[in-house]
Amino acid sequence: MGRWLILSLLVVIPAHTRGAAPPTRPEGKDEAATRGKKALLTKSYNPPTMAVSNRDNAWKNWGLKQKPDDFDQLFRERYGLHPAPYPNDGLPMGLRHAPMKFSAGKGLTTDCLLCHGGSVFGQSYVGLGNASLDMQSFYEEVVGGPRRTKPPFTFSNTRGTVEAGGMSVYLLGYREPDLSLRLTRRDLDLNDDLCEDVPAWWILHKKRTMYHNGGMDVRSSRSIMQFMMSPLNFASAFPHAEKDFEDIREFLVSLRAPKYPLAIDEDQAAKGEVVFRANCAKCHGTYGEKWTYPNKVIPLEEIGTDRRRFEGVTKKFGEAYDKSWFAKDYKSIYTDGYQAPPLDGIWATAPYLHNGSVPTLYNLLNSKTRPKVFTRSYATDGGDYDEKNVGWKVTVPTAVDAKKLTPLEYRKVYDTRKVGRSNGGHTYGDKLSEAERMAVIEYLKTL
Ligand code: HEC
């Protein structure tokens, strides 16, 4: 437990919510965004959680006798990491060399890009949610090192999703309201089965509230500093980094979605836009130069998607958060469901819904075709992309026996019958004709 407390890092916070003014970009924001990008891609905000050798020796945990020649690639594939599209000392996105806190030399730490750096068509993007990540194996085998220590809670139940909410609940339990460390942990209702899909950063600029439940004002830079709650950070680290995080937030809201890289049938897309405006725009907004975005949270009963993410982060955590340093400017907002996200770059962000339970847009818009149990390669090349249905190619495994599969293999199976993983709800596409549905999908590629 203690060891894992030291090794843990991170994260984000899902909280609850209140209305707010639309985001604007006054003068000086571009400079701030440039500083923020630099801070995000070059600085470390958590001291090293492991030695450099933990990564170099990871293969020893793979049942191999010697280090394979293509170790770097195998390392990325095993844990679902992607090459960094910026200078990073040869490390994939999410890992970073950093000076040791209590001794000379460098160690390794993780950063936001572990979860917020993804790839599609083999191209890495800062701000695309990492839908390949096996955070559990990464922690057990790399951070845990040769002893493969089990963490005190589950980092991920199924590959491509993370328990970011649980991490916040766990780590805030070790902090006083002023963020000084406590010796014993308060249980703020720790749940580690929320199965969260990581949202793309490029939709933030349209949002007034963020997180899947719309639980926080998008202007809060302190909220995204929750990832700094590594117990190696003293309370003083937070105010020290606050200016950087204001800049990082500016960088995040300056990001825009990448364009769909393949051909689009413009006639079909134009037909799809008409259908979209009639059936989808009231929740998801309109697109193009004069876009609109209603920033709506849809009650759980109405949207009907899995309730666990919503219910699993409780008021107890919200109250502790609201008393803490993080909430000085923006408190939790208590909502009643999930926010309908802007669909910019939606072609790149499969799987869909807040729990990643639906592999393609076609499945999303025709609910009876959603696979109950599925697995995929977790590679992100063109060959793994389902161009017709828009999303990831999946296969349906024949026999899924948790007892026969290793935990690592079992995490590759998305079983929608499990807690937090149901794929029901959001049936707004069901009433469309097949022609209308395909046209909407063509239109969605243009966003
Ligand atoms: C362990 C994975 C992980 C790490 C590391 C992480 N995040 Fe996140 N982030 C998430 C998840 C999951 C969500 C969605 C939370 C929810 O509502 O359930 C999220 C949500 C967000 C959002 C809101 C997005 C939206 O549209 O609602 C922002 C902004 C954000 N993270 C910024 C950061 C920053 C900045 C860092 C690093 C300082 C960071 N995150 C580190 C997983 C992570």
Ligand code: HEC
């Ligand atoms: C009543 C409001 C509402 C309507 C109407 C609606 N949606 Fe949604 N949509 C939502 C909400 C809320 C979510 C998030 C649900 C969740 O993640 O649990 C969502 C999620 C989605 C997602 C997945 C987003 C992601 O990042 O995973 C897509 C794609 C989408 N909707 C497309 C559509 C299309 C296309 C239509 C019209 C046929 C439509 N929606 C109609 C409210 C709506």
